[in-house]
Amino acid sequence: MAETPFVPGILPEGKSALRIGDDMTDTSTQTYVLTGATGFLGSHLLAALLQRGDRVIVLGRPTADESLAARIDRLLAWFDLRGRSGQIETAEVDFLKPLCGLDPERYQELCDKACTIIHCASDTRFSERNRHESTTTNIDSLDQIIGFAKDSNAPWFHYVSTAYAAGIASGHCPEAPVASERFVNVYEETKARAEKEVAAHCTICAIPFTIIRPSIVYGDSRSGRANCFNALYNHVKSLYYIKEIYLKDIHEQGGRKSREHGIYLDDSGILHLPLKIAVADRGTINLIPIDYFVSASLSILANAQPGTFYHITSAHPKTLEDLASYCEAFLNIRGIEIVYGVAPNRAFNPPEALFNRFIEPYLPYLSDTRTFARNNTDGATAGLIPPEFTFDVFERCMEYAVGVHWGK
Numbered sequence: 341m342a343e344t345p346f347v348p349g350i351l352p353e354g355k356s357a358l359r360i361g362d363d364m365t366d367t368s369t370q371t372y373v374l375t376g377a378t379g380f381l382g383s384h385l386l387a388a389l390l391q392r393g394d395r396v397i398v399l400g401r402p403t404a405d406e407s408l409a410a411r412i413d414r415l416l417a418w419f420d421l422r423g424r425s426g427q428i429e430t431a432e433v434d435f436l437k438p439l440c441g442l443d444p445e446r447y448q449e450l451c452d453k454a455c456t457i458i459h460c461a462s463d464t465r466f467s468e469r470n471r472h473e474s475t476t477t478n479i480d481s482l483d484q485i486i487g488f489a490k491d492s493n494a495p496w497f498h499y500v501s502t503a504y505a506a507g508i509a510s511g512h513c514p515e516a517p518v519a520s521e522r523f524v525n526v527y528e529e530t531k532a533r534a535e536k537e538v539a540a541h542c543t544i545c546a547i548p549f550t551i552i553r554p555s556i557v558y559g560d561s562r563s564g565r566a567n568c569f570n571a572l573y574n575h576v577k578s579l580y581y582i583k584e585i586y587l588k589d590i591h592e593q594g595g596r597k598s599r600e601h602g603i604y605l606d607d608s609g610i611l612h613l614p615l616k617i618a619v620a621d622r623g624t625i626n627l628i629p630i631d632y633f634v635s636a637s638l639s640i641l642a643n644a645q646p647g648t649f650y651h652i653t654s655a656h657p658k659t660l661e662d663l664a665s666y667c668e669a670f671l672n673i674r675g676i677e678i679v680y681g682v683a684p685n686r687a688f689n690p691p692e693a694l695f696n697r698f699i700e701p702y703l704p705y706l707s708d709t710r711t712f713a714r715n716n717t718d719g720a721t722a723g724l725i726p727p728e729f730t731f732d733v734f735e736r737c738m739e740y741a742v743g744v745h746w747g748k
């Protein structure tokens with residue numbers, strides 16, 4: 341990986357391309373405290389900060405069989421950044437315990453560094469079953485993290501939220517505190533509540549804060565690489581495995597099930613797979629690549645205004661039809677049809693029933709009629725916008741995902 345990577349994205353006419361380290365981003369070397377560094381977005385932020393020479397204190401947790409330091413080391417290897425390990429310090433913490441679970445000396449030692457904090461850790465599961473964990477991780481832990489920010493006189497507290505903290509809203513969502521009281525799932529709800537807590541506590545403690553709200557993030561638009569395969573990948577992976585089931589039936593089991601379900605392989609090798617995807621409204625899917633998330637975030641960190649909300653979203657999101665056609669071309673299948681406003685008691689054919697089971701939690705995001713204001717982000721990033729989500733980008737990302745067995 342190049343040491344000074346090109347910051348992707350498309351700039352308006354008259355603006356020159358940015359590189360990490362250019363004047364839109366910090367030129368001086370700093371130390372950051374980062375949570376969530378073992379996750380998808382946090383690991384990419386970590387890599388970008390290290391690449392531009394910053395030092396990072398990672399607050400995180402071990403797994404049952406691996407220390408936090410070992411987890412971070414594996415990530416550095418993935419990013420080809422082991423040579424930068426000297427810029428990292430790790431601290432195993434528990435955000436529900438006093439002093440974040442650290443002994444007082446270690447806590448004070450970290451406080452003395454007075455770093456900008458990027459709080460990226462979150463329980464990102466949507467399921468109501470995980471309400472308790474979502475609430476403790478996303479809300480209850482803020483007491484300790486913001487307490488740490490206060491004790492360390494942190495110059496900034498940047499909270500990574502989500503554009504979907506907007507909840508059940510319609511029309512144009514402003515870069516402003518959440519107005520909705522209703523949410524699609526516990527994830528949205530806890531993120532919205534966390535935003536309020538961050539704003540309230542940071543204001544009381546006089547800590548300058550920002551709320552950074554990405555939409556749905558996929559892999560690197562230039563290389564196709566990713567180290568997490570949720571969201572967009574789930575839909576494509578589901579279709580991929582449904583196709584595999586029927587190809588196996590056709591090639592190895594005589595094809596009876598396929599015939600019964602109206603599925604067949606034509607002479608050119610295309611699998612005809614009638615599959616209706618029913619969504620409530622005609623809308624779009626707001627996707628951004630991880631490389632754009634990182635470059636926009638770095639610019640926001642460098643140009644942050646206190647108390648400001650930033651949508652890191654696409655101004656030109658794709659439709660579900662676009663995505664379906666990308667899936668058909670990539671998987672060599674035909675027959676996906678998008679239907680709108682279908683009665684809930686409609687009978688599903690077997691592949692539809694299977695697909696719906698996989699993607700059900702994500703359905704509200706597939707056909708979103710909302711748009712997201714980007715004025716603050718445009719201001720902080722000199723109008724940097726995400727690269728277009730073309731079929732080439734999609735194919736690159738999905739080829740990588742298939743190549744690594746969807747991260748298994």
Ligand SMILES: NC(=O)c1ccc[n+]([C@@H]2O[C@H](COP(=O)([O-])OP(=O)(O)OC[C@H]3O[C@@H](n4cnc5c(N)ncnc54)[C@H](OP(=O)(O)O)[C@@H]3O)[C@@H](O)[C@H]2O)c1
Pocket residue numbers: 375376377378379380381382400401402435459460461462463464477500501502503531553554555556557558568571
């Ligand atoms: N991915 C997206 O498309 C997307 C879109 C919009 C917003 N976001 C936001 O971006 C942030 C990062 O998301 P992500 O997709 O990178 O999530 P992720 O891959 O699920 O990673 C979550 C991170 O949070 C940490 N974490 C979770 N529970 C924790 C706990 N109780 N104590 C300490 N650390 C904990 C995880 O640590 P472990 O590895 O130890 O579990 C991991 O580092 C979140 O705030 C999310 O709301 C993500």
